[in-house]
Amino acid sequence: MFKKIIQVTNFSKQEKAVERYMKEVNDIQEAGVTRRELFKMGLSAGVGGLTAIGGGAFLPNLAQAASSKTSSIISPPCNKPWSDPLPIPQTAVSVGNFRGPGPDKGQCLEPHNLWNPGKGPIGGFEDFTEARTEVHQRWDELGGDAACAKYELMAQEIDWNFYSAAEYPTFNSKVWTYKDMNPNSKGEFATGVLRLKAQYGQPVLMRMYNGLPKDGRDTQGFGINQISPHLHNAHNPPESDGGPMRFLDSGKWYDYWYPNVRAGFASTHKAGTTRYDAANPKGLWCPGDWQETQSTLWFHDHRMDFTAQNVYKGLASFYTLFSKDINLDTDDETTGLRLPSGKYDIPLLFTDKVLDQTGQMFFDSFNIEGIVGDQQTVNFKIKPFLTVERRKYRFRFLDGGPSRFIELSLSSTNTTVPTTMTRIANCGNLLPKAQVVSSIRLGVAERADVIIDFSKYKPGDVIYLENRLEQLNGKGPTGKILPSSAKTQLLKFIVSSATALPVDSSASLATLQTQVMVPMPDRTKNPVKVKRKFDFGTSNGAWVVNGKFFSPNLISAYPAEGSREEWTLTSPGGWAHPVHIHHEEFQITARNGRAPTALDDLSRKDVVRIGDAAQGTAGTTSITFEVQFRDWYGDYPMHCHNVVHEDHAMMIRFKIVPPTDPNAGK
Amino acid sequence: MNKRNFLKNLTGASLGAAALAFVPESVAKTHAPVIGSQASRSKKTFPNVPVITHEGKVVRFYDDLIKDKIVMINFTYTDCKGICPGMTANLKRVYKEFGERMGKDVFMYSISLKPEHDTPAILKAYTEMHKIQPGWTFLTGTKANIELLREHLGYKFSDPGLDNDKSQHLGVVKFGIESLERWGMAPALGDAKYLAEYVRWMEPNGSRPVLAELLG
Numbered sequence: 001m002f003k004k005i006i007q008v009t010n011f012s013k014q015e016k017a018v019e020r021y022m023k024e025v026n027d028i029q030e031a032g033v034t035r036r037e038l039f040k041m042g043l044s045a046g047v048g049g050l051t052a053i054g055g056g057a058f059l060p061n062l063a064q065a066a067s068s069k070t071s072s073i074i075s076p077p078c079n080k081p082w083s084d085p086l087p088i089p090q091t092a093v094s095v096g097n098f099r100g101p102g103p104d105k106g107q108c109l110e111p112h113n114l115w116n117p118g119k120g121p122i123g124g125f126e127d128f129t130e131a132r133t134e135v136h137q138r139w140d141e142l143g144g145d146a147a148c149a150k151y152e153l154m155a156q157e158i159d160w161n162f163y164s165a166a167e168y169p170t171f172n173s174k175v176w177t178y179k180d181m182n183p184n185s186k187g188e189f190a191t192g193v194l195r196l197k198a199q200y201g202q203p204v205l206m207r208m209y210n211g212l213p214k215d216g217r218d219t220q221g222f223g224i225n226q227i228s229p230h231l232h233n234a235h236n237p238p239e240s241d242g243g244p245m246r247f248l249d250s251g252k253w254y255d256y257w258y259p260n261v262r263a264g265f266a267s268t269h270k271a272g273t274t275r276y277d278a279a280n281p282k283g284l285w286c287p288g289d290w291q292e293t294q295s296t297l298w299f300h301d302h303r304m305d306f307t308a309q310n311v312y313k314g315l316a317s318f319y320t321l322f323s324k325d326i327n328l329d330t331d332d333e334t335t336g337l338r339l340p341s342g343k344y345d346i347p348l349l350f351t352d353k354v355l356d357q358t359g360q361m362f363f364d365s366f367n368i369e370g371i372v373g374d375q376q377t378v379n380f381k382i383k384p385f386l387t388v389e390r391r392k393y394r395f396r397f398l399d400g401g402p403s404r405f406i407e408l409s410l411s412s413t414n415t416t417v418p419t420t421m422t423r424i425a426n427c428g429n430l431l432p433k434a435q436v437v438s439s440i441r442l443g444v445a446e447r448a449d450v451i452i453d454f455s456k457y458k459p460g461d462v463i464y465l466e467n468r469l470e471q472l473n474g475k476g477p478t479g480k481i482l483p484s485s486a487k488t489q490l491l492k493f494i495v496s497s498a499t500a501l502p503v504d505s506s507a508s509l510a511t512l513q514t515q516v517m518v519p520m521p522d523r524t525k526n527p528v529k530v531k532r533k534f535d536f537g538t539s540n541g542a543w544v545v546n547g548k549f550f551s552p553n554l555i556s557a558y559p560a561e562g563s564r565e566e567w568t569l570t571s572p573g574g575w576a577h578p579v580h581i582h583h584e585e586f587q588i589t590a591r592n593g594r595a596p597t598a599l600d601d602l603s604r605k606d607v608v609r610i611g612d613a614a615q616g617t618a619g620t621t622s623i624t625f626e627v628q629f630r631d632w633y634g635d636y637p638m639h640c641h642n643v644v645h646e647d648h649a650m651m652i653r654f655k656i657v658p659p660t661d662p663n664a665g666k
Numbered sequence: 667m668n669k670r671n672f673l674k675n676l677t678g679a680s681l682g683a684a685a686l687a688f689v690p691e692s693v694a695k696t697h698a699p700v701i702g703s704q705a706s707r708s709k710k711t712f713p714n715v716p717v718i719t720h721e722g723k724v725v726r727f728y729d730d731l732i733k734d735k736i737v738m739i740n741f742t743y744t745d746c747k748g749i750c751p752g753m754t755a756n757l758k759r760v761y762k763e764f765g766e767r768m769g770k771d772v773f774m775y776s777i778s779l780k781p782e783h784d785t786p787a788i789l790k791a792y793t794e795m796h797k798i799q800p801g802w803t804f805l806t807g808t809k810a811n812i813e814l815l816r817e818h819l820g821y822k823f824s825d826p827g828l829d830n831d832k833s834q835h836l837g838v839v840k841f842g843i844e845s846l847e848r849w850g851m852a853p854a855l856g857d858a859k860y861l862a863e864y865v866r867w868m869e870p871n872g873s874r875p876v877l878a879e880l881l882g
Contacts, residue, residue, distance in 0.1 A: 132877075215870075216846055216848075216870060217704070217845075217846065218704065219846075219847055220701050221701060221704070221707045221711075221847050222847065224848055224868060226867075245875040245877070245880055246875070246877070247875075249870075249874075304864075304867075305850035305851075305852070305864060305868075306848075306850070356700050356701045357700050358700060358701070360700075360701040361701075362701060364820075365820075365847075365849045366711070366818060366819055366820030366840070366849065367820055368820050368821075368822075368823070368838075368851065369823065369824060472824075473824040474824075475824065538834075538837075539749075539837055539853075539855075540748070540749055540833050540834060540835075540836045540837025540838075541821075541823075541833075541834040541835055541836065541837045541838055542837035542838045542852075542853035542854070542855070543853070544853075549853035549855055549856045550852075550853070550856065551856055551857040552857075552860050552863075552875065552880050553857065553860070553879055553880050553882070554857075554882075555881075555882030558882070574825070574828075635880070635881055635882065647851070648838065648851050648852070649851075649852055649853055649856070653882075655881065655882050663882075
């Protein structure tokens with residue numbers, strides 16, 4: 001075929017040689033050399049292997065691995081499930097003062113910071129320097145330096161075994177995580193999936209060091225040593241939000257300031273609000289709108305074009321925000337809503353991986369649809385177990401992606417106890433009232449807090465947490481629920497053998513299921529002034545929003561500070577997209593043009609699933625919601641949180657401006 | 667040259683490429699990846715297949731075009747009337763952004779999606795018509811090899827209908843620093859200045875985002 005075309009062209013001598021060469025290459029392919037020969041040659045040539053087999057369509061996953069019909073490469077099997085305990089995220093420790101220069105609302109006078117003088121470099125660095133200078137908005141107003149709880153975290157490479165040590169004792173993966181630089185009372189440093197406990201009314205200042213390897217080589221093929229830690233779902237100013245272009249190189253640090261103040265504090269609710277409960281009949285006052293109180297947030301890397309790689313590499317942890325100030329979600333099960341607390345409050349990060357024969361993570365940076373791993377992990381362990389006491393627990397589920405949607409449910413050997421969960425939160429928010437559910441679907445970055453009551457089980461009973469949602473590729477789930485099997489089980493709860501019931505000071509299940517938590521914020525006071533439409537589509541294989549390509553200097557909307565807008569997102573289907581908006585949460589007013597009915601639509605949201613299988617097997621082509629733009633000025637993104645899509649520019653940016661700005665409302 | 671001799675004479679690398687299409691199913695199923703060294707990863711990621719430049723030179727894709735280079739890669743075809751002329755024009759702007767680095771450490775490659783039509787001569791004529799300068803090479807090859815490159819470089823959709831539509835592979839450009847294994851992808855019609863910046867931002871001593879420019 002090639003020959004024929006070349007014949008019609010004007011030959012030079014060189015082209016004749018080219019023609020001969022190509023014919024020979026064609027001949028060899030047509031010759032039908034035996035498979036055995038080719039196999040031998042292919043391997044001895046050092047070509048073949050991983051991407052050769054899977055190519056860009058390298059997509060091992062639950063359903064494919066189970067059917068074995070396709071030629072996808074699969075991770076080493078887990079033949080000894082439930083032999084390692086669930087890693088429990090350790091709480092980062094706050095320090096009185098930073099070592100090195102003191103914090104400042106803008107540029108530190110002393111940007112140079114020795115971390116480890118004389119004790120050898122970290123990540124190749126003896127010292128670190130301040131990354132950039134941006135003034136923290138409202139720093140003095142919210143108490144400045146004196147008000148802050150200070151943390152020192154460092155992004156670092158650690159060795160980690162995703163598999164059980166019993167089955168693969170020598171497995172090791174180079175994982176990039178946030179690591180606490182300060183030890184807890186036991187002398188341990190929180191690392192891996194960790195958590196930061198914050199309280200409303202007390203700002204957090206997180207000095208984040210980038211201690212990732214200096215030369216950026218030997219990355220196992222993916223990841224970049226530049227980070228932008230984003231506190232997902234927080235109502236934060238853009239200079240501390242961790243947006244895609246505000247990344248820091250390895251060897252730098254930056255002070256991220258999280259004011260932990262409720263939306264409306266400087267705009268619609270300047271006088272603050274008061275929450276009343278039985279213990280406080282006179283009420284407890286707080287700045288902003290108490291009905292914007294949040295609970296389960298997380299922080300993860302957001303470096304433009306590399307979010308998927310860096311988050312997959314391990315840069316993801318929890319930020320649990322408590323509201324002791326209004327006696328709500330207090331981190332103490334004897335007060336407020338009396339939610340299970342302390343060691344009975346356990347965050348669970350679900351993320352799927354593809355691993356090689358040595359337990360090393362594999363990532364295909366040439367995949368455009370989304371990465372779906374065939375090994376699903378919980379807090380970075382494949383099939384761990386957790387021994388639970390016979391009492392109530394609060395679990396905080398987070399779908400850490402990169403591209404897999406999950407639907408979580410329980411199954412049990414003890415069939416007399418209903419396998420329902422009491423869902424108390426959606427995304428970062430406590431619901432108006434808890435709901436008893438049999439399963440929970442989460443798109444990437446969505447969260448759900450649940451109460452599971454193990455007191456009804458007998459000692460020794462076994463309960464599995466499962467993901468039964470079918471997803472065949474990175475485009476999104478099919479919506480089909482798979483039968484329960486060894487493949488779908490993610491975490492094994494083993495009910496403690498102790499016969500006496502342990503102390504449980506949290507509220508009774510009946511109370512937890514019926515008490516008012518956080519009513520939806522009032523939408524009537526600040527009426528919608530501007531309506532916008534954003535259509536998520538493609539153009540020649542590239543993502544476009546309203547027909548436009550992402551550009552880092554393009555601002556697509558200029559909402560006026562303090563205003564409320566109505567946004568409609570549309571997507572033609574063929575894909576599933578969990579769309580995330582930074583800055584403030586929104587309330588859904590219509591799905592496919594109709595008033596929403598599903599539980600997770602009837603709460604505050606910061607991620608919404610649109611496109612295929614958004615709910616059940618049904619797709620959603622249009623979502624309408626109301627969102628306010630309060631308290632902070634500046635630029636924020638809206639993007640798809642299938643982070644592979646995000647990295648291929650499925651994103652826009654908007655900028656909140658003062659109402660007097662000439663662009664306001666444009 | 668008979669087939670047997672040809673087989674013997676061919677380099678291992680190009681043989682491997684020919685072998686790719688025939689990897690036995692049993693091997694495919696059980697062969698879990700071993701990440702290994704960067705060199706072995708690169709060999710697996712980038713088929714070292716022979717391709718032909720618009721100058722008529724036969725080169726190996728990995729050894730001669732990718733290894734130790736900073737590259738931008740897109741797919742196109744010469745008789746594409748849709749967005750292709752605009753894309754070529756935009757990539758010329760990107761070329762200008764890199765200036766003197768083009769052909770020294772930065773290279774651009776446009777691979778034909780219609781190798782059976784785009785002979786080296788046709789590509790040559792195309793580059794002359796568009797005044798393409800050194801450092802930017804148009805490539806063709808056997809249909810099988812070009813398909814292999816398309817799959818490996820991520821220009822592949824799992825939906826066969828979508829995948830068969832050539833126009834779906836035109837709109838994005840892949841860019842990377844091979845020695846650091848840093849790879850990104852962006853719309854080929856995006857702002858040319860930033861397409862170049864995306865590459866420089868990835869470089870250890872490259873430029874960094876200037877916030878003042880990005881705030882609208």
